[in-house]
Amino acid sequence: MSGRILVVEDDPTMAEVLVAYLRRAGYQTDWTGDGNEALLLWQRLQPDVVILDLMLPGTSGLELLRRRRMDADQAAVIILSARGDEEDRLIGLETGADDYVVKPFSPREVVLRVEALLRRAERLSGAALLNRRLRVGALTVHLGPRRATYEGRDLALTTREFDLLAFFAAHPGETFSKAELLRRVWGWEFGDNSTVTVHVRRLREKLESDPSDPQLVLTVGRSGYRIAGENEDR
Structure with missing residues (x-):
């Protein structure tokens, strides 16, 4: 590589x-x-x-x-x-x-x-993904160009923020623990769960009108997260 x-x-x-x-x-x-x-x-x-x-x-x-x-x-x-x-x-x-x-x-x-x-x-960024996009309500994630928009505005996301948002968008309604997200998004079998916490907080700051009362990236229980809405996979 x-x-x-x-x-x-x-x-x-x-x-x-x-x-x-x-x-x-x-x-x-x-x-x-x-x-x-x-x-x-x-x-x-x-x-x-x-x-x-x-x-x-x-x-x-x-x-x-x-x-x-x-x-x-x-x-x-x-x-x-x-x-x-x-x-x-x-x-x-x-x-x-x-x-x-x-x-x-x-x-x-x-x-x-x-x-x-x-x-x-x-x-x-593989060729198979070039024209693929995920839509969850007002959120659109373009996998090929690694671009995301919410309510019509472009989101300025880091590499890892995009990966996390794309993962959520591909699994709408499903709840994932911090440990699961570390494994499936970060590729870590073990690590510091605060990494996930920080990235979720940053996503909310860029997505939510009130990050303290999120409507899209939701907390479930004490250590899980999910994205609200249904996916329209294109």
Whole structure:
């Protein structure tokens, strides 16, 4: 599987190991340890996946992510986070990250996370899906171009937000636990359920007129979610 990866990590030893694993797996990989340079490289290289440390000289990782998402950049982003930085991880997910890996980490685990992100993007943009769309009430999800509209307006979604919304739209009325969503949307057999919570909250902020009283993405019980309405699969 091909793909271009940008590693943004200011620890040269950690970065060297990670870059070696990624290149061995066949990925074209670039690296920088400076936040300001990372912004320029991100804009110029248009990577498929960015592996992003939060604590960087120059521009911080969170500020980098915020700027690129404001520019509608759709690169998948994996945050590298220290074990005690749970709040930063949640802020990163809210800002538009797709995944995170806790330090110290296994380089092989990071490679597997990259593979999962690229495999999902490849599957959802396949030729068989180019003209397929899902409709649930006022929501329309175009699977080929990875575009969604609600009540006639385009939704600015990150890669993972789109995947989650498309999954809900493909299963209207069905309830899924956070653990099920982690497995079926993220591809994780285990993980932090707060990842799902954050992404559902972000979807509601972009979909609902009152996110505190959602009418489309509904909470069921204490840990489940479903989308309201019936699907018209095209």
